[in-house]
Amino acid sequence: MTSHKKDIGLLILIMLVGTVVALINPLFLSPINLANTANLIGLFGIFAIGQAIVIITGGIDLSVGSVIALLGVVMVDLLAGVGMPWPLVLLLIPVFGAVIGGLHGLLIVKLKIQPFIVTLCGLLIYRGAARFFTADATAGFGFGQSFPAVEWLTVGRSFGVPHSFVALLLIGAVMWLVLHRTVFGRYLFAVGKNEEAARYSGINTGAVVISAYVLCGILTAISAIFFAMYTRSISPSSHGSFYELYAIAAAVLGGFSLRGGEGSMIGVILGAVLLQVLQNLVNLLGIPSSLNFAVMGAVILFGVLVDSQLARFRPMMASFRKVP
Amino acid sequence: MTPPLLTVEGVSKSFGPVVALQDVSFSIAGGEVVGLVGENGAGKSTLMKILGGVITPSAGRVLIDGREVHFASARHAMNAGIAFVHQELNSFPNLSVAANILMGREPRKGPFGIFVDEGASEALVLPLLRKLRADFAPSTPVQDLSIAQRQLVEIARALSFDARLVIMDEPTSSLTLRESKRLLEIVGELREAGVSVVFITHRLNEIVEIADRVVVLRDGQLAGTLEKREINPQAMISRMIGRTLQTLYLPPAISGGEEGLGLSGLRTTTFPGEAITLSVRKGEILGLAGLIGAGRSELARAIFGIDPLPAGEVRIDGRTVLVASPAQAIAAGVALIPEDRKQSALLLDESISENIALNNWEKFSRNGLVDADRLHLHARDQIAAFDVHAGGPGTHLAVLSGGNQQKVILGKWLPRNPVVLICDEPTRGVDVGARHDIYRRLRAAADGGAAVLLISSDMEEVLGVSDRIAVMHEGRIAGMLARKDFSEHNVLQLAVGRDSHREHTE
Numbered sequence: 001m002t003s004h005k006k007d008i009g010l011l012i013l014i015m016l017v018g019t020v021v022a023l024i025n026p027l028f029l030s031p032i033n034l035a036n037t038a039n040l041i042g043l044f045g046i047f048a049i050g051q052a053i054v055i056i057t058g059g060i061d062l063s064v065g066s067v068i069a070l071l072g073v074v075m076v077d078l079l080a081g082v083g084m085p086w087p088l089v090l091l092l093i094p095v096f097g098a099v100i101g102g103l104h105g106l107l108i109v110k111l112k113i114q115p116f117i118v119t120l121c122g123l124l125i126y127r128g129a130a131r132f133f134t135a136d137a138t139a140g141f142g143f144g145q146s147f148p149a150v151e152w153l154t155v156g157r158s159f160g161v162p163h164s165f166v167a168l169l170l171i172g173a174v175m176w177l178v179l180h181r182t183v184f185g186r187y188l189f190a191v192g193k194n195e196e197a198a199r200y201s202g203i204n205t206g207a208v209v210i211s212a213y214v215l216c217g218i219l220t221a222i223s224a225i226f227f228a229m230y231t232r233s234i235s236p237s238s239h240g241s242f243y244e245l246y247a248i249a250a251a252v253l254g255g256f257s258l259r260g261g262e263g264s265m266i267g268v269i270l271g272a273v274l275l276q277v278l279q280n281l282v283n284l285l286g287i288p289s290s291l292n293f294a295v296m297g298a299v300i301l302f303g304v305l306v307d308s309q310l311a312r313f314r315p316m317m318a319s320f321r322k323v324p
Numbered sequence: 325m326t327p328p329l330l331t332v333e334g335v336s337k338s339f340g341p342v343v344a345l346q347d348v349s350f351s352i353a354g355g356e357v358v359g360l361v362g363e364n365g366a367g368k369s370t371l372m373k374i375l376g377g378v379i380t381p382s383a384g385r386v387l388i389d390g391r392e393v394h395f396a397s398a399r400h401a402m403n404a405g406i407a408f409v410h411q412e413l414n415s416f417p418n419l420s421v422a423a424n425i426l427m428g429r430e431p432r433k434g435p436f437g438i439f440v441d442e443g444a445s446e447a448l449v450l451p452l453l454r455k456l457r458a459d460f461a462p463s464t465p466v467q468d469l470s471i472a473q474r475q476l477v478e479i480a481r482a483l484s485f486d487a488r489l490v491i492m493d494e495p496t497s498s499l500t501l502r503e504s505k506r507l508l509e510i511v512g513e514l515r516e517a518g519v520s521v522v523f524i525t526h527r528l529n530e531i532v533e534i535a536d537r538v539v540v541l542r543d544g545q546l547a548g549t550l551e552k553r554e555i556n557p558q559a560m561i562s563r564m565i566g567r568t569l570q571t572l573y574l575p576p577a578i579s580g581g582e583e584g585l586g587l588s589g590l591r592t593t594t595f596p597g598e599a600i601t602l603s604v605r606k607g608e609i610l611g612l613a614g615l616i617g618a619g620r621s622e623l624a625r626a627i628f629g630i631d632p633l634p635a636g637e638v639r640i641d642g643r644t645v646l647v648a649s650p651a652q653a654i655a656a657g658v659a660l661i662p663e664d665r666k667q668s669a670l671l672l673d674e675s676i677s678e679n680i681a682l683n684n685w686e687k688f689s690r691n692g693l694v695d696a697d698r699l700h701l702h703a704r705d706q707i708a709a710f711d712v713h714a715g716g717p718g719t720h721l722a723v724l725s726g727g728n729q730q731k732v733i734l735g736k737w738l739p740r741n742p743v744v745l746i747c748d749e750p751t752r753g754v755d756v757g758a759r760h761d762i763y764r765r766l767r768a769a770a771d772g773g774a775a776v777l778l779i780s781s782d783m784e785e786v787l788g789v790s791d792r793i794a795v796m797h798e799g800r801i802a803g804m805l806a807r808k809d810f811s812e813h814n815v816l817q818l819a820v821g822r823d824s825h826r827e828h829t830e
Contacts, residue, residue: 182438183430186423193418201428202399261418 006255006307010270013303017277025284035162037280039155042164043226044246045272049175050219051247052268056179057212058192058260059108059115063100063122064220064247068240070130071096071224073139076234079150080141086150094221100126101217105210123244130236140233154229164226168269171219176265188212192260249300250275255307274299327390329354329520330375330406330489335384337370344370345544347384352489355518357511359535361528361560363816364616364781367544368524372491375522376408377401407482409492415466415474422449422462425481452480456510472503479510489520496525497617508534526615528557528820540564557822565783565812572763572788577771581606583642584775585658585744587627590636594622595799599636602794602801604744604775609766611790612779613815619799620779621663624746628660629653641743654683657743661733661750663779669733670721677703677717680736706735711761727758734765745769748779763789783812797821 022028047064054061075093078084084092100122107118133139141147156163179185187208190198199205228234252258253274254267278299282292328351337345345367352358362368373379375386377395385392388404395401398408415424422445423430431444449462458476466474475495482490492511496504504527511521511534525531531538538550540563548563584606589599600623604610612620625631627638629647638647645656653660662668671679677699681688688699703717710731714724721729730750737745747766751759766789770776780786786793793805795818803818 177439181440183432183440184438186419186427186430186440189418190416190423190427193416197416198427200398203428261416 004264007264007266007270009307010253010255010267010274010303014270014274014277017274017281017299021277021281021284028280028284031160033280033284035157035160037276038165039162039230040279041273041276042162042166042168043223043230044243044250044276045168045269046164046171046223046226047216047220047243048247048250048268048272049171049265050216051244052251052254052256052263052265053175053179053188053212053219054115054216055248055251055256055258056188056192056260056263057209058195058258059209059212060119060248060258061101061104061122061213061216061220062116062119062244063104063126064216065240065243065245066123066126066130067097067100067217067220068224068227068243069234069236070126070133071221072228072231072234072239073130073133073236075225075228076139076141077133079147080145086147090150090153090225093225094218097217097219097221097224098214099217101213101215101220102210104217105213108213109206109209119244127236130239134234134236136237138233138235150229154226164230167222167226168272171222172265172269179265184208184211189261192262194261246272246275249296253300253303274303327387328352329356329389331385331387331390332371332375333385333387335371335374335381335386337367337374337379337382343544345374345381348541348544348546349384350539350546350549352520352522354488354520355515357515357521357523357534357536359531359538359555360522360524360541361526361531361538361564362541362547363564363783366541366564368541369493370544371541372408372493372522372524375401375406375489376491377406378408402485402487405486405488407485407487407490409475409478409482409490409495415477417467418465420463420465421453421460421469421477421480422446424466424477425449425452425462425484448484449480452483455483455513456480472499472507475499475507476510483519487519489522490514491522491524493524494526494617495523496527496530504530526617526820528560528822531560532556557820561813561816561820565816572760572785574764574767574789576607576609576767576791578607581608581773581775583639584608584773585627585777586637586639586642588637588639590623590626590638591634592619592622592626592799593631593634595619596634598799600799600801604777606743606773606775607770608791609770609776609778609789611786611793612777612796613781613783613786613793613819614796614802615819616781618796618819620796621748622799623796624660624662624748624777624779627653627744627746628658654740659737659740659742659745661730661737661745661747663748663752665726665729665733665753670729672722673720675703675718675720676707676712676714676732679721679732680706683736684740702739706732706739710735710738710765725755725758726753727755727761730754730762731758731765734762738765738769741772742769742774744777745774746777746779749781750778751780751782751785759785783815787812787815795819 027033051061051064071093075089078089079086104118104122107113108115154163179188187198187203190203191205191208195205227240250271251263251268253271254263256263256268275296278296279292282289282295287295331351333349335345335348348371360368374381377398377400387393393404416427426445426448431441431448433439433441446462453462456476456479460469460473466477495507499507508530511523514521523534532555535555536552538555538560540547540560542564550559582605583603585604587600587602589601591599614620622631626633627647629649629652637644640656640658647653647656666672680703681699688695700717707714707717712728712731712735714728721732750762754762766776766778778790787810791807793810793815795802795815797819798821802821805814
């Protein structure tokens, strides 16, 4: 299938970029650098998967970065301020994420507001709420406060592999099953491609769309936990800024169409990998970090251009092949 | 005696004041293939939408096995054994054949049945595909299939519901000759398996070949049914026509003008196999008749530079011109009143002035700034000249009737004095009074020296208004009629492809 070909193309691109960086700066392959990059891939990959689920339905979630900030400060407060037991906190934060996603879904499905607008308002509201919550102060853990269990779970490592990366692999595997093997996954693709026909086939399209936003909310909340524990101090005005765009970029690189109905789980994870490898490239090759976004934008544009041009030529190639 | 599979009793349907179907009754027995024919707008689609549960009738009853049924949705009709194979196929190109066929009814497995049972899907779908002798696998993505193959997917979907009646709306219109033959064979196989088929088509020879009975609709009413031995194209055509026609004809002021629009060897992307050669004189209204899908609007769009022109020459006012964009076409003197008024011609949420100025801003601006006064005056003049019933230049288009909207569109184009005026269904959804007004405007434009190409599916209009008629059939000009040869019969003969030049052999 074509999405497999896209995944393989993306993998080749990652290896190509990786090889070039490794040849210029061998530090790229050092265990420390690989572990750091893997950690970042995990952090960014988890919420990118959530975004990808929403994009498949033809929607978008622009509020991701602000949700990460808001849930981050709430989590720090529950853990360090309120002193709530940590297992409860780790359960409660994803529930908050689900509620936020559910609200988005309801507004989109029941009140027929466009996803872009609903989540743009979310972006502004949650950011404001996060800043208000801490009175614009940086939220962090007090001196001497430590939560060994949570820390081990989020920023710890097993056999040198950061747990955020392990979490990405686990979540990725589950979401791969959900997207590519379950009936629900089938309906996500159907609704994204042709909502009316899906409704005419007896599918509760509204429930499918709402579920997609709820899933996105839960995954965003999980990565908010990881981010809060990774940074340990959260300045609510900048924490998570622009992260929604990383997620959208990862999905687009991974072969998702913003019109909906197209994409694969492996694609979005590879997209998240490529973005972090590019970040790493900017750091390791001594490119001024101010060019960070420019490099990323250029590579995404290049990738999408190559893909769309190949898509144009594919039918032509196929017709050539058919000629005996 | 067992009741027939399906009975339609006195079914009527109105959309507002428009009566689409009036007191139609017929029945279909099990394993019977019924051909449904009629001119454009005779009510075929409305009738089939009622059977398929897409719309509900205003009056009358639908009975299955002698019991009255009320379909609230397409889903209901499907569960009752009626399946609709649409002209535009409602499928999910991003999913596999099996997923499309079983959409909404996937076999499940695993805890709580959350997973799709791919093995069971394939086992369900494979026999259906075999039965249809399909040459693709259940796992093939539908986007990789041809139109004919996608149609088989739709038929397989119908069979998967154990459909007892399959409605096929123009199933062969986009198929090649061989694919059409195959489809007719499948219809024959369905009949042998006891499945009834309603077959709607403009290709009368297909009806002759396959139908056990023919139901003819005319103007929303039943115009007759033909039994197997009575089915022949002449019998069908004579029942499809027979309306009383009004005379709308206004003779031209000038005759024998020079060529205004000339087409040589023109091909469209929709029918690249057909080269069109046509000439419209200045001062003449050339009617372009044909059945829906004959390629008339595609031709208009190509001349106006909207669709690319793969080959051929366009001459405007005697000069060969390149029309790669509407801007070039307009510069060369072409005006197009498009088929879909709301979509392609109007800014509905804007005022009459804004709409009239849209193709003419250079005239209503000074140094790039809008000259509101001049625009206002011009719009007022056009409202008066075209007798638009509206409050004033600031009235929004959305509140105007169809006829008045169309007059605004005429007021937008005619002051430019186009050399070529193409009107695509200019009176669709327009009331009778405004129609006559529009016909007078078209004649006035022709008398003013324009070559007018009038695309119309309304028989009365095309016969009543044109000076000559060109009839299109499946992308080619099937024939030309001079005014003395005008008759509904002659137009229809050509429109269904029964012209003397190229007798169909399928």
